[in-house]
Amino acid sequence: MKELLLIAIGSALVNNVVLSQFLGLCPFLGVSKNVKTSAGMGAAVIFVITIASFVTSLIYKSVLVGLNLEFLQTIVFILVIAALVQFVEMFLKKSMPALYEALGVYLPLITTNCAVLGVALTNVQKDYNILESVVNGVGISVGFTIAIIMLAGVRERIEYNDVPHSFKGSPIVLITSGLMAIAFFGFSGLI
Amino acid sequence: MITGIIFAAAVVGIIGILIGVFLGIASEKFKVEVDEKEIMVRNELPGNNCGGCGYAGCDALAKAIAAGQADVGACPVGGASVTEKISEIMGVSAGSAEKKVAFVKCKGSCDKTKVQYNYYGIDDCRKISVVPGSGEKSCVYGCMGYGSCVKACEFDAIHVVDGIAVVDKEKCVACGKCVASCPNALIDLVPYKAEYLVQCNSHDKGKDVKAKCDVGCIGCTMCIKQCEFDAIHMDNNVAIIDYDKCTNCGKCAAKCPVKVII
DSSP, X not given: OHHHHHHHHIIIIIXXXXXXXXXXXXXXXXXXXXXXXXXXHHHHHHHHHHHHHHHHHHHIIIIITXXXXXXXXXXXXXXXXXXXXXXXXXXXXXXXXXXXXXXXXXXXXXXXXXXXXXXXXHHHHTTOOHHHHHHHHHHHHHHHHHHHHHHHHHHHHHTTSOOOGGGTTHHHHXXXXXXXXXXXXXXXXXX | OHHHHHHHHHHHHHHHHHXXXXXXXXXXXXXXXXXXXXXXXXXXXXXXXXXXXXXXXHHHHHHHHHTTSSOTTOOTTTHHHHHHHHHHHHTSOOOOOOOEEEEEOOOOOTTTBOBOSXXXXXXXXXXXXXXXXXXXXXXXXXXXXXXXXHXXXXXXXXXXXXXXXXXXXXXXXXXXXXXXXXXXXXXXEEXXXXXXXXXXXXXXXXXXXXXXXXXXXOOOOHXXXXXXXXXXXXXXXXXEEOTTTOOOOOHHHHHOTXXXXX
């Protein structure tokens, strides 16, 4: 139990997926214009990463290890994740239309979020079992959500400020996220 | 060596085929019937996704129209032509959907209104409206001229000219974004055809208005007496025109002593 908690906190704060591993930067920069949409993106990411880390870990343990084909992990995970997102989308549309509407366009967008693949590969690298993989997935996606919502909050306020012309748009966002990364560095002594 | 490559390729291939078959079956099983009308309505809508209708984009509006929850003329951007096509699809007659435009109820440009102090700070009306005296101009009801509405407009139809926001009638599609962005609730959607509009929003008494601005409504009620159609009334010291009754006769504008009706 203690180990699981350590994994969760470690992946959410200490090794934050965006701010210290630099994964999933595309949605982090692209969908952080306002807090509401970034919260939607965060929810969708939590949803998908949790399921994906379960399924990929299951496939790795039961298929790839059994067949001695561990080196195929990357390509198989890409396949599986893309298909999984497709399937989840279809399933939600039919049986949970309310959740489908809430996640909206962010659900299919997640296919291109490298954090999902990143989680699957880290789970293998660190030799987590299936339960540990799921906990790691939840931790990482919660970390992503925290980071993207915080950045969106900062960006909403930056809108009102007089940013020098050459820093408008992406530069100021990158500088902001750099400062956030330094702040998150403070968590490194936590575990 | 070579058997290893073939084996790996075969495994990936089999997984791919399995996933493909699985997704194929799933897509049949989880198929959601989409209303034919919804697709047709969606094709007619402009596709700006501006949200002017109050729904979360054109897809959502199409769904609402197809389900009968929204009016066929609910899209303010499309105008009469789109309304006509949609009403054809839905099989109902189009109501008299009148083209509207945004209108800024303030005339107090830099030379007409008094300035109470110099403002240096955040360049946004919504922030300035909480500064004591709400900005440089002495009238608290008027346009602050910092262009929150200009930033809100996606159609390049509103600009700050000489310290007040001015709407370009031809470019305006009445999406209502500027209306929502103005902290002084200074922007209204008015009929495109309306020629006479009261360009003031000040609720101050006549004497106070005079002290602050050369072109403010002083609430003299002269226009009310002129109007033969009962189309103009006083609401809290400012004249309001009822566009349903107004016939664009222009008598009110002719008599207005401060020329605030244009």
